[in-house]
Amino acid sequence: MSESATEKSSRLHATKRGVRSVKLQGGVVGEPDRIFLLPGRRCWVVEFKSKDGRIRPRQRIVRGEYDMIGHPISVVRSFKQFKLLLDMELQATVD
Numbered sequence: 001m002s003e004s005a006t007e008k009s010s011r012l013h014a015t016k017r018g019v020r021s022v023k024l025q026g027g028v029v030g031e032p033d034r035i036f037l038l039p040g041r042r043c044w045v046v047e048f049k050s051k052d053g054r055i056r057p058r059q060r061i062v063r064g065e066y067d068m069i070g071h072p073i074s075v076v077r078s079f080k081q082f083k084l085l086l087d088m089e090l091q092a093t094v095d
Helices: 003-016 057-068 079-094
Strands: 020-023 034-038 042-048 073-076
Touching (some): 003 079
Parallel strands (some): 042 073
Antiparallel strands (some): 020 034
């Protein structure tokens, strides 16, 4: 499945689960693809990649910046992985 197909399927699945997604725009190189807004004022930052897609050097820098402020970026390479991670994120909001 391509990166864009994985992202689209994931976004639709998240919507069905009651989670809003925000596409990050503005042309800033290295920014993650989406932020998912979870219950309890939590957010989940996601970078979608194809199965063999590599993280670029600028993305590594941005990833470190997000980590430093407490918002790690999840790299998602498949719809199956997205569903698993979303379940884990939603479970964390309940606890």
